[in-house]
Amino acid sequence: MVVTKICIIVCSECETVQTLSPGYLEEFSRRLQQEFGFIPDLDNITIGGVCSICRPPG
Numbered sequence: 001m002v003v004t005k006i007c008i009i010v011c012s013e014c015e016t017v018q019t020l021s022p023g024y025l026e027e028f029s030r031r032l033q034q035e036f037g038f039i040p041d042l043d044n045i046t047i048g049g050v051c052s053i054c055r056p057p058g
């Protein structure tokens with residue numbers, strides 16, 4: 001079964017939404033399994049934060 005994993009990053013300042021490529025999740029999942037033996041449920045993840053435009057200088 002192929003599961004389409006969607007991971008988006010959302011800026012808390014300007015609410016810009018960007019979609020991460022599947023490679024990010026695959027790498028993250030692989031490391032969790034290697035380091036913790038943990039199989040993560042990575043479907044439909046939203047990561048909040050501040051984008052490059054809104055982040056404070058420095």
Ligand SMILES: [Zn+2]
Binds near residue numbers: 051
């Ligand atoms: Zn922003």
